[in-house]
Amino acid sequence: MSHDVIVIGGSYAGMAAALQLLRARRKVLVIDAGKRRNRFAEESHGFLGQDGVDPGEIARKAREQLSAYPTLTWVEGTAEQAEGEKDAFVVTMADATRHDGRRLLFATGVSDALPELEGLGERWGKSVFHCPYCHGYELGQGRIGCIATGPMSLHQAQLLPEWGEVTFFLNGSFVPDETQHADLAARGVTIEAAPIARLEGKADVRLTDGRLLPFAGHFTASRVSPSSPIAERLGCALEETPFGTQIQTDAMKETTISGAFACGDAARIPHSVSLAVGDGAWAGAQLHRSLVF
Structure with a gap:
């Protein structure tokens, strides 16, 4: 046929x-x-x-x-x-x-192709997302992580404060220059340079220095x-x-x-x-x- x-x-x-x-x-x-x-x-x-x-x-x-x-x-x-x-x-x-x-x-x-981070894959679509317009509102203006994968992640970190309190995890993938750093600070974004060891619980981040940071959810590109x-x-x-x-x-x-x-x-x-x-x-x-x- x-x-x-x-x-x-x-x-x-x-x-x-x-x-x-x-x-x-x-x-x-x-x-x-x-x-x-x-x-x-x-x-x-x-x-x-x-x-x-x-x-x-x-x-x-x-x-x-x-x-x-x-x-x-x-x-x-x-x-x-x-x-x-x-x-x-x-x-x-x-x-x-x-x-x-x-x-x-x-x-x-x-x-x-997701960042190679322990615990991220099984949380994809559940507490780790790519689109804030699709999933940002449901995070209830809570703490949001933005996990960098490269220069495009800067735009994501700049946009996400519309939906909550943002921490930008550079994770060895991106280093903002002075102008970008000032822009993020003006938007209330916290920059975290310590690498991520893994994700735990619903959306908690364990850093390589041992700190455990709780979040409502994350976005990554x-x-x-x-x-x-x-x-x-x-x-x-x-x-x-x-x-x-x-x-x-x-x-x-x-x-x-x-x-x-x-x-x-x-x-x-x-x-x-x-x-x-x-x-x-x-x-x-x-x-x-x-x-x-």
């Missing part, structure tokens, strides 16, 4: 794009590996109409709504390879199954990259951003390969559920236009 569009990635951006296409009565195949980026978070915030809802429930309800459209095909599994050209793409699955499509949409999301190499294997160009690597697209969300599009966290910055949904909706509309004109 040939599809008008094969969507690789069935999370928020991919489903938002698929919805536009299904409503245009196009045949859409969604291939989903079932690994949402925010699967570790208990609540999603900042998404109008869904504030405070379990992100898994948002995804479940969205898929349920898509399933009402008869031109949808949903496959659970991993897409390993994409080849071909506009109007004649082929996607090969991990089990060697092949699917044909006129257009491709990469909505694979991203993987986060992970480095991201597309969670699947499939777009790059097709030949789509990647580009560097202040947050990491993403798939390069034009204003219409088309990649450097004609007929192949990309959206969501894998193809835009910054990242949030609401921004991913908006980006996906736009990509879906542009995919439909590419099929019509």
Whole structure:
């Protein structure tokens, strides 16, 4: 069976794009590996109409709504390879199954490269976050840690006082100059130069000098990259951003390969559920236009 569009990635951006296409009565195949980026978070915030809802429930309800459209095909599994050209793409699955499509949409999301700190990984999405607009309010204006990963962390430390009392942990990753140091001080940010040994409890920080500092939560800037190499294997160009690597697209969300599009966290910055949904909706509309004109 040939599809008008094969969507690789069935999370928020991919489903938002698929919805536009299904409503245009196009045949859409969604291939989903079932690994949402925010699967570790208990609540999603900042998404109008869904504030405070379990992100898994948002995804479940969205898929349920898509399933009402008869031109949808949903496959659970991993897409390993994409080849071909506009109007004649082929996607090969991990089990060697092949699917044909006129257009491709990469909505694979991203993987986060986190600071190598003991105790951080298991707290990611629970008490350590990347987006204050998504999680800052719930910290109740308590003590917030900002764990540096490089120069971009300065911006994060400057912004976070909107949500609480901030300590900026340099952790050997960044040294502010005199001007930056003065700016942080003016914002009430405490600078901590002692390295972090590990995170303990809910969000406590154990420093290498033995001190234990309690916090309501932490923010850190992970480095991201597309969670699947499939777009790059097709030949789509990647580009560097202040947050990491993403798939390069034009204003219409088309990649450097004609007929192949990309959206969501894998193809835009910054990242949030609401921004991913908006980006996906736009990509879906542009995919439909590419099929019509």
